[in-house]
Amino acid sequence: MTKDRVTEIVERLVLPIVEREAVELVDIEYTKEGKNWYLRVYIDKPGGVDIDDCSRVSEQLSEELDRVDPIPNAYFLEVSSPGAERPLKRPADFERAVGRYVHVSLYEPLMGAKTHEGTLVSYDGERLILEIKRRSKTITLTVPMEKIAHARLALEW
Secondary structure (H helix, E strand, O other): OOHHHHHHHHHHHHHHHHHHOOOEEEEEEEEEEOOEEEEEEEEEOOOOOOHHHHHHHHHHHHHHHHHHOOOOOOOEEEEEOOOOOOEOOOHHHHHHHOOOEEEEEEEEEEOOEEEEEEEEEEEOOOEEEEEEEEOOEEEEEEEEHHHEEEEEEOOOO
């Protein structure tokens, strides 16, 4: 079974759980590290999730995974917060991130670099507009969505 297929099945199983628990599904990863497989489910809510939120989602999801048994090999289930540098994947993620400091990795260089950090000024579904500080200048960069490999919130130092 492919990684994408596993994450699709897990998403279908976890969505009713996160809705019941009043948390948001941020991301699902199914990955092999060394000899072990990990199924990681990231959840969040305004003000952040706590250990009880993660525990409730984990217990319910574990029961559903045992019932459906969609993953043929042994794995570790982890349910946690996405952390301060939360990934931006869905349109709603980008919309909520407007006005925040973000890190964007690109498939190909724009303005001589494949990574940029700055304030997300706007998002229209097709492009991001970032304000990037370079020395004493502020530069505005328009980034088409199809050029984005990964995006996440970033901590500004």
